[in-house]
Amino acid sequence: MTRDYSLRAIEPPQPPEDRFVQFLKSRGKRITQQRRLIVEQVFSHHDHFDADELMDHLQELIAERKVSRPTVYRTLSELTEAGLIRKMTLGGRSVYEHEYGYPSHDHLHCEVCNKLIEFHSDEIERVRDSVARQHDFEVFSHRLFVSGLCRDCRKRKEQRSD
Amino acid sequence: MTRDYSLRAIEPPQPPEDRFVQFLKSRGKRITQQRRLIVEQVFSHHDHFDADELMDHLQELIAERKVSRPTVYRTLSELTEAGLIRKMTLGGRSVYEHEYGYPSHDHLHCEVCNKLIEFHSDEIERVRDSVARQHDFEVFSHRLFVSGLCRDCRKRKEQRSD
């Protein structure tokens, strides 16, 4: 299987599938055919996805009754619990992205085409921690979403108004 | 009516109710009894709320059939469109806060008690704009959520483990 780790990816010490097996064992859960198929699909390429998109990729397996809708949801929860993926909410629906083997980052979200552009900023973490300290707040994590227009949609807009 | 504007509030040039009337007129919409009642309730105190909490406050009016559930939702959308309130998603449900007459800010969210602590940071905006510039991205707004433990919940946790 080819695995697409883009630019800023961290080479993980062990593949996500193994990590998941480890997680399942530690919880007395079983390594089933469907859990195997779902993790594999989820980590087959680095991208943001929602439950429906994932099911589109699994459509054949779903048609063959090898995997079902509830199991996809159940497994997404487990992957989230295991820290392999990260869940976020975008306009009412849940969107997931890889967390394991990928550095923490934030997003620029294009309101027109819905593209998500990732970026990382140490400075934001610094400011975040300093604010938290002022409030006696213990930080677990943060999420920064910047809404606006991506380069392409901006160009398209400018052309129209010229 | 007493209006609770806390510490960092900006005294708005005109009350939110008037702003709303202006907005409605500009759209050829009508100033109805229920829209009046809802804005008034929404701006009666500065706090984060969801549709259900708002309806709890309106329970008498709802019981008397002066306002209904769909109208509450419809009016929340209008208030959001009017820029008077801001909608965010917190664990699947929509949560609202005042936007008009209040400076832009971000949140520390306590995962235990769900408290939202507001803060403002120019520095974050600076970093945000600089990142956006690097990506040729036009910023409309941003949302920063810091998850963790608030002071009180932290103390409670420490006591338990002592």
Next chain:
DNA sequence: CTACTTGCAAATCATTTGCAGATGA
């Protein structure tokens, strides 16, 4: 008047759950 609004009941829609049969350890 009459177009915009409302309340009601019913519809949506993503996600979750109960349960009987299937399966991994």
Next chain:
DNA sequence: TCATCTGCAAATGATTTGCAAGTAG
């Protein structure tokens, strides 16, 4: 073996919508 899983169908729960009656301008 037998507790954990799965697929199915049905439930959920917040939010939305169609429609006939109500009301603002």
